[in-house]
Amino acid sequence: MKKKRAIKLVEEKLPKKRFEHSIRVAETAVKMAELFSGEADKVELAGILHDYSKYDDLALMYQQVTKYELDSELLAYNSEILHGPVAAAVMKHEHGIEDEEVLQAIFNHTTGSKQMTLTEKIIFVADYIEPGRKQPGVDDIRTMIFDEKKLDRAIYEISKRTVMYLLKNDKCIYPRTIECLNYYNLEK
Numbered sequence: 001m002k003k004k005r006a007i008k009l010v011e012e013k014l015p016k017k018r019f020e021h022s023i024r025v026a027e028t029a030v031k032m033a034e035l036f037s038g039e040a041d042k043v044e045l046a047g048i049l050h051d052y053s054k055y056d057d058l059a060l061m062y063q064q065v066t067k068y069e070l071d072s073e074l075l076a077y078n079s080e081i082l083h084g085p086v087a088a089a090v091m092k093h094e095h096g097i098e099d100e101e102v103l104q105a106i107f108n109h110t111t112g113s114k115q116m117t118l119t120e121k122i123i124f125v126a127d128y129i130e131p132g133r134k135q136p137g138v139d140d141i142r143t144m145i146f147d148e149k150k151l152d153r154a155i156y157e158i159s160k161r162t163v164m165y166l167l168k169n170d171k172c173i174y175p176r177t178i179e180c181l182n183y184y185n186l187e188k
């Protein structure tokens with residue numbers, strides 16, 4: 001899919017603020033691809049499309065989990081974890097995206113995963129640090145990326161913060177994030 005078509009799809013579907021976030025994720029991802037020798041075209045496309053299903057009706061997303069044979073375990077957790085896998089399936093089956101790296105990056109952008117490709121890593125981090133993000137401590141992650149160039153360390157820190165946030169709020173944690181946390185824990 002061409003960049004222009006992807007932008008049009010997302011602009012027509014998402015609220016303005018979420019559309020702008022998606023563009024900033026794509027821009028941040030392209031900068032990171034330059035820094036880490038990634039593939040700019042892939043991260044740009046994944047960045048534009050990653051939140052495509054973010055505001056889909058929950059009932060529709062449940063149907064898509066069945067239709068596209070996604071892990072039914074996804075339904076037992078916070079509904080936030082659905083939109084990545086659903087968007088990846090929709091892009092593959094309804095919009096003809098074939099590039100597995102782009103699809104995986106969309107799929108795993110919320111939870112992360114163990115053994116991520118460079119494209120997946122970049123989208124996971126870019127989503128967290130794009131310039132519109134204001135979460136406490138986000139500048140530490142920006143420094144880790146743009147000054148220290150420590151991509152895996154940033155992935156660990158983001159996973160750790162997500163897990164701590166979920167625990168603090170008594171939310172269940174989809175295990176893929178725990179696998180990500182353990183895999184990128186460089187102390188092990």
Ligand SMILES: Nc1ncnc2c1ncn2[C@@H]1O[C@H](COP(=O)(O)OP(=O)(O)O)[C@@H](O)[C@H]1O
Pocket residue numbers: 051054077078080081109110111127162166171172173174175176177178
């Ligand atoms: N492993 C997980 N289990 C359950 N919920 C999670 C998990 N990882 C992330 N979340 C939830 O998803 C939210 C973030 O979703 P994300 O897709 O990163 O946001 P955005 O769509 O704004 O980019 C977190 O605030 C958290 O509530």
